[in-house]
Structures are given as C-alpha cells and as structure tokens.
Amino acid sequence: MPKFRLELTYEESLVEHDGYCSDPGEITNRIKTYVENQPINRSLYKPYLSDDGSVDLVYFDHDRTTGCKNGSGYCGGSGYIKLLRARVCKNTMHELAAEFE
Numbered sequence: 001m002p003k004f005r006l007e008l009t010y011e012e013s014l015v016e017h018d019g020y021c022s023d024p025g026e027i028t029n030r031i032k033t034y035v036e037n038q039p040i041n042r043s044l045y046k047p048y049l050s051d052d053g054s055v056d057l058v059y060f061d062h063d064r065t066t067g068c069k070n071g072s073g074y075c076g077g078s079g080y081i082k083l084l085r086a087r088v089c090k091n092t093m094h095e096l097a098a099e100f101e
Contacts, residue, residue, distance in 0.1 A: 002040070003089065003090060003091055004040050004041070004089065004090055005037045005038060005087060005088070005089050006037070006038045006039075006040045006041060006055070006087075006088055006089075006090055007035060007036075007037055007085075007086070007087050007088075007089050008035065008036045008067050008083060008085070008086050009033065009034075009035050009083070009084045009085040009086075010033065010034055010035075010036065010078070010081055010082065010083055010084060011031065011032075011033050011079045011081070011082045011084050012031070012033075012066075012079065012081045012082075013029065013030070013031045013079045013081075013082075014029070014030045014031075014032075014066070014069065014077075015027060015028075015071060015077040015078060015079055016027055016028050016029075016030055016069070016070060016077070016080035017068075017075060017077060019096050020038075020070075020072075021068055021070065021073060021074040021075040021077070022074050022075070023070075024070075024075045024077075027065050027077075033084070033091075034066075038058065040088065041077075047051055049088060054085070054086070054087045055086040055087060055088060057083055057085075057086055063080065063081070063082050063083065064080065064081050065078055065079070065080050065081075066078060066079045066080065066081060081086065
C-alpha cells in the first residue's frame with residue numbers, strides 16, 4: 001500500500017425524474033459532493049504540488065457531462081461532474097492497518 005493517496009473532491013449535478021424517459025414524472029435537480037481516494041506514488045506528483053499539498057487542477061481531465069441515469073436518455077436529462085479540489089495526503093497508520101483487516 002502506498003504511503004500517499006490522491007484525494008479528489010467532485011461536485012455532481014444531476015437532473016433526475018420518476019418514471020420512464022419517454023414519460024417522465026416529477027423532474028428534480030440534485031447536487032452532491034463526494035470524495036474519491038486513489039493510491040499514488042508522491043514522486044510522480046511532486047512537481048505539481050504546492051506547499052499545502054494541493055495539486056494544480058490543470059493537470060487533470062476532470063470536468064465531464066453525464067446523460068440520464070434513469071433510462072434511455074430520451075428525456076434529454078443531463079448533468080455534470082466537476083473536480084473541485086485535488087490534494088495529496090499521507091495515509092495514517094490507522095488507514096494502512098485497515099487495509100489488512
């Protein structure tokens with residue numbers, strides 16, 4: 001297990017509906033924020049790091065659009081996923097030990 005991880009914070013905006021795409025019911029907008037962690041070798045990212053461990057987002061292909069998650073997409077519903085923050089974190093002993101449980 002690497003000692004470091006890349007912590008990526010995303011914002012996802014979705015347009016959702018009840019029923020089928022051809023006959024959608026109530027349409028709602030939902031925004032959620034979530035975090036993904038990826039193990040990394042810090043030496044690969046060292047040139048792009050600032051003193052606080054943040055990573056310049058320009059090095060990531062991070063923003064993307066999504067289609068309807070409820071069905072065929074006939075409704076035209078869409079959303080987006082945007083990378084808000086990327087930073088390198090050192091895994092704690094507790095996190096490393098949890099990998100072996």
